[in-house]
Amino acid sequence: MVLGAHSRSTAVVSEKLRAPWLLSGLLAVACATAASLLIGPADIEISAVLLELTDRLPLIDVNSGLSPIHANIIWEVRLPRVVLGALVGATLAISGASYQAVFRNPLADPYLLGAAAGAGLGATIAIVTGSGDGMGTFDTVPLLAFVGSLAAVALTYFLGYSSGVRRSPAALLLAGVAVASFLTAIQTFIQQRNVETIRQVYTWILGRLNTASWGEVSLLAPYALLASLVILLHRRTLDVMRLGDAEASSVGIRPQLVRLIVIIAASLGTAAAVAVSGLIAFVGLIVPHTVRLLAGSSNRIVLPLSMMFGAAFLMFVDLVGRTIASPTEIPIGVITAFCGAPFFVVVLRSNRRSLG
């Protein structure tokens, strides 16, 4: 016993995601997935859902007794929505965590560099030009939202870089504020000129998963995976970045380059998430902070746990949004703030660890 206690206090190991936290993250994802699959307006027996899912496993053949319509609801309505929710939540949360790391700013979120405003403008243009009514086989709303989002971040980076980002990353943040305001102004102008589409634009801005299909999942998945992979590979480098640019450089990394790579990865992921789900605020800000307060501040812990809890949080929130006032759906962005804000205040008050 004594020897064990001694070796614990002297042995040096790096911080890593410990088993209890890994398990609770996986458990949260599993619970949220199960609940989202089992609960819905179509009255399907829980046991039948489980049998239907088991049936699709390799080498297992059981009869769930579900009608083709009910089976279809599970495979084409609930499951893509669950998967899309998980991908969007994970992507927004890890992107937010990585933005907070490269800017060393606790208020950074994935929309910081104008991604939301750019996507909003793109979606508004698609909707008012009538091509984005969602009825055609090819919907231009996600495409223009994606392009708008990336263009906005690129514009921010260009402006920030030309105005002294070498001296301070704050120049980039200020450029982000300017670009976001500018694009929002254009978006508002276009929207005011086309009041008949205001409801559609508004619905998009509040965020939703109710149009989820496998098509949207396949649109988001490659970007989500790429972004997460690149960010996770930089987990230790992002810890070095916590020393600030000058000291990070003195231990041998290139802070400007790391910041650029991580911003590109996170912005691709965010743009793809926004394109399929609209603007879901709060997830990228609150999930990483909650994880940081509870589990530790190293990015080796914060990044993977943010993904898991971000996925679980968004699935859960979507479940609440579509059941609480059923058959009406409450916009997911409303629920994220409504559930997330009080929870975060509780965590913040009950914990003395510092943010950052």
Add this chain to the structure above:
Amino acid sequence: MRVCEIENVSVRAGRATLLDDVSIGVSAGEWVTIVGPNGAGKTTLLSVMAGLMSSAGTVSIYGHNLADLSPRQRARQLAYVPQQPEVPPGMTVNSYVLLGRTPHLPLLGVEGPRDFGIVEDVLDGLDLVGFGYRNLESLSGGELQRCHLARAIAQATPIVFMDEPVTSLDLGHQQQALDLIERLRQERQITVIMTMHDLTLAAQYSDRIILLSGGQVVAEGAPAQVLESSHLSTLYAARVKVLKVGEDVVVVPISSQKRRQ
């Protein structure tokens, strides 16, 4: 051989000249201290020598032009402790000191058992065993200073730069920190280049002192040669007397005439 050499280095910021045609060489194993009044260019000179600030003129280590080295190659040769290092919130001492291993890891790699061993060794040598799981924010000034030093030592470089490492410490902790640096220098054959405000301490620990004023080297040499009351009075605009107490050169401030009356 000169481990670190700068020739005709000048740094300008707008119209101000921070360094004006400075040339210095430092030999292996030497302890060189840069002194001078506030605004003399001490920190600028140190940053330029450490390759963290660009300048006109040449800066080389071991005969290689510093500008030609990648940040990684540079970080394997020299460590730098700034005047007020960042203290990342929520970071433990272990994690902080392990960051010093960065230039020795593969790109995007993480630490292995060898790095853990090196850091254990460093923490042991700096009397930081038992602090490993403490948060940096919970440490005292002296303990924190040892952590910054530990990170630089864990970097395992032959040259260590320190910008006023003891300015914020009390007298006892100043001596402890400098004794520690001296011991590490002996044990690990490190070349130490630092800036310091306290001239008496600078004289006690340094092999050589470089006196800087207005971005120029005013005097350079053994402590007793450089610390000479007449030009210290002029440069610092201070009333000082340089005394010899046993082996030590002691720089003492003298009170004003008004105050005595």
